[in-house]
Amino acid sequence: MTRFVFILLVSVSCFGQELVIxxxxxxxxxxxxxxxxxxxxxxxxxxxxxxxxxxxxFEYSDIQLGDITTIDAINPLKIVVYYQxxxxxxxxxxxxxxxxxIDFNTLPIFIxxxxxxxxxxxxxxxxxxxxxxxxxxxxxxQNRIEISQPITANIEAxxxxxxxxxxxxxxxVRQYNLYGSLLHxxxxxxxxxxxxDNGNLLVSTASQLLYKTKEMDSFNxxxxxxxxxxxxxxxxxxxxxxxxxxxxxFSLNPPKK
Numbered sequence: 635m636t637r638f639v640f641i642l643l644v645s646v647s648c649f650g651q652e653l654v655i656x657x658x659x660x661x662x663x664x665x666x667x668x669x670x671x672x673x674x675x676x677x678x679x680x681x682x683x684x685x686x687x688x689x690x691x692f693e694y695s696d697i698q699l700g701d702i703t704t705i706d707a708i709n710p711l712k713i714v715v716y717y718q719x720x721x722x723x724x725x726x727x728x729x730x731x732x733x734x735x736i737d738f739n740t741l742p743i744f745i746x747x748x749x750x751x752x753x754x755x756x757x758x759x760x761x762x763x764x765x766x767x768x769x770x771x772x773x774x775x776q777n778r779i780e781i782s783q784p785i786t787a788n789i790e791a792x793x794x795x796x797x798x799x800x801x802x803x804x805x806x807v808r809q810y811n812l813y814g815s816l817l818h819x820x821x822x823x824x825x826x827x828x829x830x831d832n833g834n835l836l837v838s839t840a841s842q843l844l845y846k847t848k849e850m851d852s853f854n855x856x857x858x859x860x861x862x863x864x865x866x867x868x869x870x871x872x873x874x875x876x877x878x879x880x881x882x883x884f885s886l887n888p889p890k891k
Contacts, residue, residue, distance in 0.1 A: 654887075655885075659880060661876065663684075663876075664677075664680065666865040666874070667705050672689075674687030690729075694732070699724070700720055702717060703716045712725050712752070713726040718749075720737075721739050721745075722739075723750050723758065745760060745769070745778075746762065747761060748761040748763035748789070749761035751793070753770060753796060756773055758771045761789065766789075767783065768801065770812065781799070785801065790825055792828070793829055804824055804825050807825070820846070820852060823839055825839055829866060829868045833848030834846065835868075843855065845886070864876050871886045
């Protein structure tokens with residue numbers, strides 16, 4: 635299973651402003667995935683995906699596909715679950731019932747994938763590990779479009795929304811659009827993990843968190859006091875941090891005076 639290492643903010647400041655803690659919620663799971671717009675909480679325990687919310691609790695698992703690599707719930711009606719070891723994507727509905735799956739090993743033209751994200755309109759963002767290129771794949775027509783030139787640096791993480799894909803290496807974040815244009819290259823140092831929400835980006839490095847809104851030209855650091863292994867989510871100007879025992883919710887907006 636993919637492991638995430640992020641920085642726990644115990645008493646932190648952002649651009650000179652103290653981050654405001656809004657809430658803490660006890661939680662004991664293997665992996666905290668995130669909270670969606672309907673306040674549903676997605677987690678993984680024993681390789682079982684769980685969705686917990688006001689309309690009920692739902693689960694999904696398929697032990698034959700091995701460990702879950704990533705879950706993309708940007709579309710709550712068509713959740714993308716990626717199993718890298720078996721080169722397979724499973725689509726789930728909002729009750730975590732399987733809709734369909736794609737086994738990239740059995741396609742007419744084999745694709746050896748290293749990442750899969752939702753690109754909307756029956757498309758996936760894919761990382762082709764044989765060519766080290768980003769592809770846009772239409773799973774209805776099986777049409778493939780190469781989005782990027784080969785990326786020579788090791789790719790640490792990818793994240794996306796429907797219109798843009800962000801690729802993290804140790805030294806930079808690259809932003810691509812659906813037409814194959816490389817829009818931005820943003821320098822970072824020792825990038826480990828990357829998350830985004832509506833074009834706002836958060837990078838975890840070996841020593842700090844770096845935050846950039848879509849209006850900014852570069853990353854700014856968030857200060858920290860200690861480094862812990864946790865899961866993290868960025869959503870609607872909120873920062874969720876899971877430390878293995880609870881979720882802490884912080885506001886990224888400074889308080890109004």
